[in-house]
Amino acid sequence: MTGSAAGIRVEGLAKRFGNRTAVEGLSFEVAPGEVFGLLGPNGAGKTTTVRMLTGLLRPSEGRGEVGGVALPLVDDGSALRQRVGLLTEQPGLYDRLSARENLRFFMRLHEVDEKKAFVLANRYLERFGLTGREDEPVGGFSKGMRQKLAIVRTLIHEPQVIFLDEPTSGLDPQSARVVRDAVAELAAEGRTLVLCSHNLAEVERLCTRVAVIKNRLRSVASLTDLRKAGHALEIRVDGPASAWLPTLAALPFAPPSTNEGSVLKVMLTLDAQAPDVVQALVTAGARVHSVVRAARPLEEAYLELVREEDTE
Amino acid sequence: MSSFHLARALAVLWKDFLDLKKNRGLLYSMAALPIVIVVMPIGVVYAYVSRPDDGNLKVMAQYYDTAVQGSDAVHFLVEKVLNDWFVIYLVMPIFIPILISSHAVAGEKEKRTLEPLLSSPVTPLELVVGKSLASLAPAVAICVMAFVLLCIGVDLVAAPLGQGLILPNGMWLFGVFVIAPLFAFFGNGIAVLISARVGDARTAQQMSGLLVLPLIGLAAGQFGGWLKAGVAYYALIGAFVLVLDIGILLAARRLFDRERLMSRWG
Numbered sequence: 121m122t123g124s125a126a127g128i129r130v131e132g133l134a135k136r137f138g139n140r141t142a143v144e145g146l147s148f149e150v151a152p153g154e155v156f157g158l159l160g161p162n163g164a165g166k167t168t169t170v171r172m173l174t175g176l177l178r179p180s181e182g183r184g185e186v187g188g189v190a191l192p193l194v195d196d197g198s199a200l201r202q203r204v205g206l207l208t209e210q211p212g213l214y215d216r217l218s219a220r221e222n223l224r225f226f227m228r229l230h231e232v233d234e235k236k237a238f239v240l241a242n243r244y245l246e247r248f249g250l251t252g253r254e255d256e257p258v259g260g261f262s263k264g265m266r267q268k269l270a271i272v273r274t275l276i277h278e279p280q281v282i283f284l285d286e287p288t289s290g291l292d293p294q295s296a297r298v299v300r301d302a303v304a305e306l307a308a309e310g311r312t313l314v315l316c317s318h319n320l321a322e323v324e325r326l327c328t329r330v331a332v333i334k335n336r337l338r339s340v341a342s343l344t345d346l347r348k349a350g351h352a353l354e355i356r357v358d359g360p361a362s363a364w365l366p367t368l369a370a371l372p373f374a375p376p377s378t379n380e381g382s383v384l385k386v387m388l389t390l391d392a393q394a395p396d397v398v399q400a401l402v403t404a405g406a407r408v409h410s411v412v413r414a415a416r417p418l419e420e421a422y423l424e425l426v427r428e429e430d431t432e
Numbered sequence: 433m434s435s436f437h438l439a440r441a442l443a444v445l446w447k448d449f450l451d452l453k454k455n456r457g458l459l460y461s462m463a464a465l466p467i468v469i470v471v472m473p474i475g476v477v478y479a480y481v482s483r484p485d486d487g488n489l490k491v492m493a494q495y496y497d498t499a500v501q502g503s504d505a506v507h508f509l510v511e512k513v514l515n516d517w518f519v520i521y522l523v524m525p526i527f528i529p530i531l532i533s534s535h536a537v538a539g540e541k542e543k544r545t546l547e548p549l550l551s552s553p554v555t556p557l558e559l560v561v562g563k564s565l566a567s568l569a570p571a572v573a574i575c576v577m578a579f580v581l582l583c584i585g586v587d588l589v590a591a592p593l594g595q596g597l598i599l600p601n602g603m604w605l606f607g608v609f610v611i612a613p614l615f616a617f618f619g620n621g622i623a624v625l626i627s628a629r630v631g632d633a634r635t636a637q638q639m640s641g642l643l644v645l646p647l648i649g650l651a652a653g654q655f656g657g658w659l660k661a662g663v664a665y666y667a668l669i670g671a672f673v674l675v676l677d678i679g680i681l682l683a684a685r686r687l688f689d690r691e692r693l694m695s696r697w698g
Contacts, residue, residue, distance in 0.1 A: 228443030
């Protein structure tokens with residue numbers, strides 16, 4: 121494995137709570153400047169993974185390095201926590217305190233220069249539309265405002281490695297876009313970002329590579345490779361493609377299919393199924409204009425990986 | 433090795449103190465107890481002093497000490513009620529830190545603020561120290577203020593006895609400035625330890641609140657005449673609580689574990 125002064129690398133990471141294994145066999149690397157997606161269904165071990173990488177939980181097995189700090193930690197982990205920023209699933213703000221007081225508290229915990237940190241914080245507050253609300257108690261904030269303030273709190277100490285759990289949860293489309301832009305900028309600055317999300321469209325927009333986990337690592341790949349790993353076909357036919365969906369459904373392997381105008385999108389599990397699909401359509405009377413291999417949507421690739429796990 | 437950063441402990445103290453200042457419900461709860469503890473003995477002393485010739489006072493005094501003469505009954509009873517009352521006063525330095533500290537960790541878990549907090553560089557020790565100071569400082573301050581008001585009130589209503597200042601006396605000064613802080617430390621420590629294990633502040637308060645029961649038992653023993661309160665008696669209780677405080681100090685460091693908090697409640 122290569123070194124990763126500001127990135128992440130883990131090897132055989134596992135966490136057990138008593139007899140229950142939350143997650144095991146995690147090995148991957150994330151380079152500085154990369155936005156890495158951590159995908160998996162509920163209870164798959166994403167949160168446990170992030171907690172191990174941020175020093176909140178001790179790994180039961182394995183080793184690694186986050187932001188240049190070795191895991192398992194040999195001390196109280198303060199150095200690691202100075203270098204990482206964690207946006208938790210719940211914003212976790214102090215309701216009776218104002219936005220400014222919430223931020224000041226975390227600045228003091230991180231022992232950063234408050235003046236300098238507030239310059240950065242004010243920039244984000246303005247960008248997220250929270251300017252003018254800094255001195256109001258957070259208890260009166262909407263869900264979206266709380267989420268945006270929590271993001272600012274995650275960034276005030278300028279962490280090298282940033283973990284974001286559902287960063288656009290509860291945000292309107294405009295605010296979500298602002299957050300996505302900020303994520304892209306942080307990556308461009310050379311920071312390492314790990315994005316946990318069920319919003320696959322967002323993952324597709326932001327991440328270059330993803331890890332799919334379900335209690336163990338299912339796959340680590342670039343989005344392009346993940347999509348290619350499937351066997352999808354785009355078949356252009358005469359007339360509305362929807363007319364041929366029953367024909368495909370009648371095939372012994374009944375491939376999941378969708379249509380858009382005169383194009384059929386067919387998901388296959390094996391390359392060898394492609395001739396059977398084309399033959400079935402032609403036999404049923406379809407005039408086939410073209411057949412091309414298509415990239416699968418990330419959702420398909422993800423569901424397939426998660427399904428594989430279920431059948432094992 | 434972990435190093436202790438005072439700045440981070442003070443940040444926790446600052447935040448908790450700010451939160452307390454804005455928590456009106458908690459402030460009202462904290463104010464109620466000192467009012468009762470100050471007003472009640474003043475009322476009892478007033479009752480004795482206002483009827484010095486009441487023959488029942490001599491009977492009451494002789495129940496506790498057969499050597500008391502009729503003319504000394506009021507003075508004896510005033511002194512006895514103030515000596516005995518100190519054990520009730522000790523409910524305050526235990527209970528106020530419990531009210532505040534129950535929010536310390538259980539409140540953080542309840543409001544889902546614990547994970548962001550524990551993901552910051554603050555260490556468990558800094559967290560405990562910061563939160564304990566935020567609870568102990570107001571508790572000790574309230575106890576001292578209540579004592580000052582008690583002295584003023586008792587001396588005013590007891591003025592007709594013509595015996596000068598009854599309070600402060602040596603026992604109360606020793607109690608307020610030595611024993612009460614030890615009790616405050618004890619109440620705070622237990623509340624923090626329980627808060628670290630239960631899911632919400634209310635449960636933590638209810639469980640920690642059981643600590644006042646032994647004091648009620650002692651009070652019953654004193655009022656029943658089986659226990660005789662005085663400097664040596666309270667010093668003995670204080671020494672016992674000091675031993676408990678040392679145990680709490682050791683347990684707090686060992687039990688206030690970042691991973692345990694996260695895996696159980698985070």
